[in-house]
Amino acid sequence: MQPPLQLRRNGAPVPGFLGVCSQTEAEQLGQALETVLGPAELAHFRQLQFPLRRGSYLLGRIALKRALAALLAEPRLERLEILSGVFGQPLVRAAAPVAAEISLAHSHGVALGAACAAGHPIGIDLELIEPTRVDVFTRVFSQEEFALLAAAGVPQPSAGFVLWTVKEALSKALRCGLTVPFAVLRAKSVVPGSAGPPGVQWQVEFENFWQYKAHAWIVGAYALAVVIPRKTDLGFQPDGALRALLEAGPGRRATG
Ligand SMILES: CC(C)(COP(=O)(O)OP(=O)(O)OC[C@H]1O[C@@H](n2cnc3c(N)ncnc32)[C@H](O)[C@@H]1OP(=O)(O)O)[C@@H](O)C(=O)NCCC(=O)NCCS
CATH class of the missing domain: 3.90.470.20 (4'-phosphopantetheinyl transferase domain)
Structure with a gap:
């Protein structure tokens, strides 16, 4: 699920999407982790010790990747890696440089990711x-x-x-x-x-x-x-x- 945010600035559209993931979907997709997470994400995921954090990590990555997939027309989620910056902020890494503003949140079995055109926080x-x-x-x-x-x-x-x-x-x-x-x-x-x-x-x-x-x-x-x-x-x-x-x-x- 990735509804458009329908952003407009000075009358012109700003591309942006919301990605959504539920706990149930994350558990299903988590059966084939390598189709969802890239190599750096997989390495990080595997060293997470607490089930709660593993759950929120996966949930959040899928939600944000869904938003990015819609924004960038890249259906392969594992090709869009979500890493963390020095302040904990999400960063996207892909084979080619990606210009996008992103944010994510998870709460009790639901995660939402927002992705929109670069330059638009x-x-x-x-x-x-x-x-x-x-x-x-x-x-x-x-x-x-x-x-x-x-x-x-x-x-x-x-x-x-x-x-x-x-x-x-x-x-x-x-x-x-x-x-x-x-x-x-x-x-x-x-x-x-x-x-x-x-x-x-x-x-x-x-x-x-x-x-x-x-x-x-x-x-x-x-x-x-x-x-x-x-x-x-x-x-x-x-x-x-x-x-x-x-x-x-x-x-x-x-x-x-
Ligand atoms: C940003 C913050 C408010 C998030 O609140 P939360 O209740 O933990 O969790 P939410 O589900 O709402 O959001 C989590 C997501 O916020 C994002 N995030 C974390 N820090 C962020 C920051 N400084 N700026 C923007 N986004 C940030 C991450 O993507 C995180 O998800 P992830 O860890 O799975 O990648 C909180 O983590 C915070 O204040 N962080 C800064 C201070 C801190 O503790 N830093 C620790 C590392 S030094």
């Missing part, structure tokens, strides 16, 4: 909404941010998860990850999205990173966010098979 995050974890957010987000979420109709107990995915997706687009204080990534505005049903999607802009924006959704038991340049339009909605997968929820608690 992108970040993605996906989190399972677990009401028992909401205490974390009151420690790291400001009252002003909670007020913005409430005014935009982001429901509890999901609001903190929505903002978390937004900040994590921004941190991936910036390549810093969550190494910076959350306040640096603080939201300036949260407004309901104009497409689709109300109460499930929002657009967020940032105090310090005004050149970016986030599109965020609640789909089933998950919060999902995509961060892109602020002046780029995004037509993608998490519909169809992706919606069905996220609404089905985590079948098994198999990945982190």
Whole structure:
């Protein structure tokens, strides 16, 4: 599954796709690992000790490769290796140089990978909404941010998860990850999205990173966010098979 992100900048399309992989698919494809992973990935995978990490590694690689396969018209997943940069950021390596912006996220049996044209940064995050974890957010987000979420109709107990995915997706687009204080990534505005049903999607802009924006959704038991340049339009909605997968929820608690 690799729906187009439907990005447009200054009226012109920006090629970009979302790759999706479920735990079930990863287990099936994992039966023939060499058709999914390249040599460097296989070597890395084989030295991973923990089943959770092996699962999330494979899931994430397949999701991101699906997005890249659609972007680059390269159906052989094992020819697109996803390595890690010095900050943990994903890097693509293939026989010929690949110019693409990429990001990936995995959460509880689902992975999403985003790939779009080089020069157009992108970040993605996906989190399972677990009401028992909401205490974390009151420690790291400001009252002003909670007020913005409430005014935009982001429901509890999901609001903190929505903002978390937004900040994590921004941190991936910036390549810093969550190494910076959350306040640096603080939201300036949260407004309901104009497409689709109300109460499930929002657009967020940032105090310090005004050149970016986030599109965020609640789909089933998950919060999902995509961060892109602020002046780029995004037509993608998490519909169809992706919606069905996220609404089905985590079948098994198999990945982190
Ligand atoms: C980026 C980060 C927020 C990801 O959060 P997470 O909850 O662990 O996991 P997610 O499923 O949402 O995302 C994981 C993916 O983010 C990507 N990622 C990791 N670090 C990244 C960075 N600095 N920039 C962009 N993307 C990054 C990777 O592709 C990773 O998947 P992979 O390890 O299978 O390749 C978190 O790992 C982080 O803050 N990393 C930076 C600090 C750190 O701990 N670095 C360790 C290496 S020095």
